[in-house]
Amino acid sequence: MQTYAAHIEQKLKDDCFRRLYEEERQMAELAVRIKLASDRLGKSQKDLLGDETISQSNGDAN
Numbered sequence: 001m002q003t004y005a006a007h008i009e010q011k012l013k014d015d016c017f018r019r020l021y022e023e024e025r026q027m028a029e030l031a032v033r034i035k036l037a038s039d040r041l042g043k044s045q046k047d048l049l050g051d052e053t054i055s056q057s058n059g060d061a062n
Helices: 004-011 015-041 047-051
Strands: none
Touching: 004 015, 015 047
16 A cells, blocks of 8 residues: 555646646645634634635635
């Protein structure tokens, strides 16, 4: 059985997979930054973003 790192390394050789993987990584990083900012400011994520919230499930605007 190969490790997760080896699996991802192999999959990243595919250009389409790499592009989609990078997009997902950037969205996850943004979600973490929003969560950290809301915690630091003592506000909910909804309060922090106002009406511009984005669903974490599929990326569609609410």
